[in-house]
Amino acid sequence: MQNMILNLYIVGILIVGIVSFRRIRGSEDFFVAGRKAGTLEVTGSLLATILGSSAILGSVNFAFGNGWAGAWFMLCASLGLTILYPLVGHLKRFKGYNLPGLMETFYGKEVKILASVIIPIAWTGIVASQIMGASKIIGVYTGLSYTHGIWISGLVFIAYTALGGQLSILKTDFLQFILILLGVVACFFYTSANFEITSSAPIINDSFGYGDLIIMVLTYSTTFFVGPDIYSRVFCARNEETAKRSILLSIGVLLPLAFILAALGVYAANIFPDLNIGEKSALMHLATDVLPRPLTVVLYFGLLSAVISSADTTLLTAASTFTQIFTGDLKERKAITVTRVFIVIFGLLSILIALKLQFILASFFLALAIYSGAFIIPCLLGIFGYRAHKSYVIAAIVVGGATALYGKLLGGGNANYYIILAFILNSAILSIPIVKRGSFKFKKPA
Template sequence: MQIQIIIAVYFLALIVIGVFSFFKIKTPGDYYVAGKKAGFIPVSGSLLATLLGGSAILGTIELGQQIGWAALWLLFSAASGLLFLVPLSKYVKRFGNFTLPELLGKFYGKRAEIIASAVIPVAWLGIVAAQIIAAAKILSGLHIVSYYPAAIVSGVVFIVYTLIGGQHSIIKTDTIQSVLIIAGIILITFYAVEHPTSGEVEHFSPTLLFNNNFKPFDLLILLLTYSVTFVVGPDIYSRLFCAKDEKTASKSVLTVALILIPLSFALTYLGIYSNTVESAGIIDFAEHLLPGWMYGLFLAALLSAVMSSADTTLLTSSIILGELASGDLSGKSSIKLTRFLVVILGVTSILIALFVNSVIQSLLFALTLFSGAFTVPTLFGLLRIKVDNRQIIPAIVSGGTIALTGKIVNTYFNDLTGNIIIIFSFLISTIILFSTTTKKQRK
């Protein structure tokens, strides 16, 4: 009963923050980017909470169970992407306003903005759904409610507070959630270290970063399909657009990158540790390790991780589609349209979660499509590299299609062939952008 109360209070607190934030929204900029006034702590907290979604936390622990200390590479690659973004973040803040497609429009023209606005929300639906799946699995794991009603309840909660308070409520809840997430990870790691099991936890050594289940080539694919999404991710850019200035944006990205490294060690250790106990996973052995009230807080931390990613990706996708439909986000009527899209996309994500219950599968397919389509064009734009702007749509469509094809081949047919196709997608996108068309061909 104690655990149910803690979780109920947590959900209620999110709704209350959303209602409180509603009264602070005076302009579209307040709803979309928190008035561009967020300081270092809110931007860093929101960015950290967004990145440490349920898929990142549960995914790292799951990988730790499967491949040992090589699982460190998951969040290491995320941190490396953020470190690469640090010098670029000032340009993101300088050139961007509300969304990534809008930024691409400044670099390549209106056609690029339109195609990005059409593709990104579709890809991001898989990410929102992945977070709902993770939340539903956490709640259903308590044996209070089954998976399907848990997915509906989780989805409705984050739809409501995103709908009401927009970016104002997300910045506030994310900052609180980041504290809960870090506290929860530290708490369970401390208890795991202080309560050794009969099995032996393998001590870390640099030689364990690669093994038969994770080779250097696997790291290359991880960098291309996962790390790059931390360099050009629309959810990350939405945090930077909220920052009050370029310095705040850069400092926040650097701080979060450094925080991810020790968290990666803690989560990987938990994965390895869980193999030495008879448990079905992190939730199961946390229940046996922690006192009741601490276990409730730990579950709230896990739900925080899930919700913080879900709300950001949901609002970002809705803003992007709203911009595509209206052509202008500066009018007050655009907020109504965006709120309508929050409901539509949120409900769609819930439906996906009801039929697809694999977090990693939903997440990685979406990220692969996005990275293949937008990594090369976005990086070239931020670095001010001159390309043939007329080729932007073929580059986006070809890159995304080939990368997604590679992921399908990788998942269902052959690992090596699929990975080679994914690498090929980035090369093709680059070649297309640098290609030139002769006058005769244009005619």
């Protein structure tokens, strides 16, 4: 029965991809859904993109080991969206399709090419983290091995995204978000009604201090006001007002959800104090050992929806940005074909990473560290009108990204200092032209 339900779910997703494939009339449909998305579509897509396996399973696992500090994942996401809100007007005036294209308008073609190389590499790690999450969910639900789950989920992601692009993503994201919300909220109410929290660490504690919070803001919150996936949602909105309403609605959902996810982790820690979350996620353990079967099924498919809705957006972002290196402009018809080829390539690379690296948050935060250290400051300054010669911007991107990557690979307590150093070096390099000129070179955004 479990396999049959899973198969029907997968077939339904692929049918949406096929229907969307037939409705694509040009590059604008494939990459930004024709810029016609309404408030519910954009809100659902924003939330479904944010609430991937790394966010949901990661938040619960983090709360399992660190108490109420697990709420910071979604709180930091809300902070990032809050900062994004006043930037929407600048972004909606941009008529391109993605963040590297935006960088080209600020600093030139060479910067766009560099962004189109680095972002797909980093985002492949995020896609891999979603595939890992999907495999764990499929394994618990059906009993299939981790390897089989990786291949099933990975190939479905690839086919679904390649067929319909942004059209298929937006069509299903709102429904997937509803499934996510139903599953998580049902699990929370059942758990809270049947168990008590006897002990838990506060939201700031010995294992997660203010320094850790600063790093999370730098590497996580920033990707919500300067992020390829989030910007792609904004570009799909039919107008500025639609995008702004969607952001406010998303914040309104994420704030309570932050504490719901943290509560689930705290409950799991109280119920299963000896659980090894490296082998089985805390939320999956609650599902199999605590929830009644009907709620378990709802939660499973909610989580699977979370993974799919986040992975497809991330995979399309990685492939479309890399395509620009070869086509120059995504508005050309051939860009769709080239992007589909790279969706397959990056999807397969993500599968291989997922097979080798089985720790969701490790893959997720490694990718975010590279991106944040490289692009947050140059892109944000560009939005506000800062202009500099491409050589300074390229140097800032390379030095910042490499420093953050080195810190994450180094690991240990010093890793956080390297991420802070990445932002400092990035800012210092970009400040050189200002020092030389003696003033800030400002150009009103187009």
